[in-house]
Amino acid sequence: MYIYADVVIALNLIMNSLILWLTAWAAGVRYRWWRVILAASVGGLYSLIGIYQEFYLLYTPLAKLLISILLIIFSFGWQSLRLLFLLVGLFYLVSFLLGGAVVGWLFFSQATWLSGWQIAWYHLALGSLVGTGMAVLLLRYVLQRRRQQRHLYSIEVEYGGRKVSLTALLDTGNGLFSPLSRRPVIIMDCSKVMSLLSPEAAAFLRTYAPNEWLTELTYCSDTGWLERVEVIPYRAVSGMSMLLSFRPDSVTVRTGEGTTRASGVLIGIYGGRLSADDKYSALLHPAVLDKGVNDREASICA
Numbered sequence: 001m002y003i004y005a006d007v008v009i010a011l012n013l014i015m016n017s018l019i020l021w022l023t024a025w026a027a028g029v030r031y032r033w034w035r036v037i038l039a040a041s042v043g044g045l046y047s048l049i050g051i052y053q054e055f056y057l058l059y060t061p062l063a064k065l066l067i068s069i070l071l072i073i074f075s076f077g078w079q080s081l082r083l084l085f086l087l088v089g090l091f092y093l094v095s096f097l098l099g100g101a102v103v104g105w106l107f108f109s110q111a112t113w114l115s116g117w118q119i120a121w122y123h124l125a126l127g128s129l130v131g132t133g134m135a136v137l138l139l140r141y142v143l144q145r146r147r148q149q150r151h152l153y154s155i156e157v158e159y160g161g162r163k164v165s166l167t168a169l170l171d172t173g174n175g176l177f178s179p180l181s182r183r184p185v186i187i188m189d190c191s192k193v194m195s196l197l198s199p200e201a202a203a204f205l206r207t208y209a210p211n212e213w214l215t216e217l218t219y220c221s222d223t224g225w226l227e228r229v230e231v232i233p234y235r236a237v238s239g240m241s242m243l244l245s246f247r248p249d250s251v252t253v254r255t256g257e258g259t260t261r262a263s264g265v266l267i268g269i270y271g272g273r274l275s276a277d278d279k280y281s282a283l284l285h286p287a288v289l290d291k292g293v294n295d296r297e298a299s300i301c302a
Contacts, residue, residue, distance in 0.1 A: 154253075155168045255289070
């Protein structure tokens with residue numbers, strides 16, 4: 001059996017660089033290419049040392065973990081113990097994904113497997129390519145769900161003695177204010193709004209289609225609710241449109257620092273479902289979290 005040192009080092013340089021790059025991308029940390037490539041080269045030399053039986057202690061699970069930690073610190077520097085744990089976890093997650101993808105590709109592409117696999121360079125390259133794609137898609141999905149989870153808030157809306165609790169997604173791109181009262185607008189699923197309204201107002205929303213709410217508004221018999229209704233113009237993909245909204249008694253938002261209660265807000269009624277998987281039922285305006293803004297708007301518009 002012949003082992004070509006240059007092939008081992010080159011192969012590990014490419015794979016280690018790819019793993020470190022995906023780790024940095026998933027963690028969202030900055031890096032310098034020369035440090036990543038140098039750390040990947042050190043990892044290649046470490047793999048080559050494994051052919052010598054005298055250094056078997058360097059290949060115990062604990063030694064491998066320590067080497068991985070050193071490579072990560074050298075690649076990205078030291079910032080905090082929490083970030084180091086995150087980077088190490090992502091490093092092994094990406095490694096297992098790539099390794100599993102290569103094995104899976106070999107199983108898929110080889111006609112026989114009982115007698116052993118014939119591993120050619122293109123099999124390894126294609127397996128790595130498949131693994132990279134899988135890692136990117138999986139990590140992007142996990143990171144997107146993680147970012148979304150950070151922006152989910154539990155809110156309670158009160159109107160006319162009725163209360164409804166729901167989960168709202170903080171929409172940082174939401175700059176929707178009432179043109180007259182300058183109140184921030186919270187977009188809420190119609191199904192949740194129904195629980196707040198009187199039977200007359202809820203029946204009106206059920207009777208007419210969302211695109212008819214504004215034109216048929218005079219047919220709503222709940223005059224008390226109509227006094228709180230405002231029409232909000234907004235820009236949609238198809239052009240300018242109008243949103244039916246009303247002023248609740250209050251909105252309470254629960255955060256990690258406590259609760260924020262706002263009265264100077266509007267509830268915009270969305271005719272469909274905001275979340276396909278029902279993770280949230282409302283889009284929270286960022287200004288609602290600013291208690292000073294809400295107090296000021298409430299005093300101006302009351």
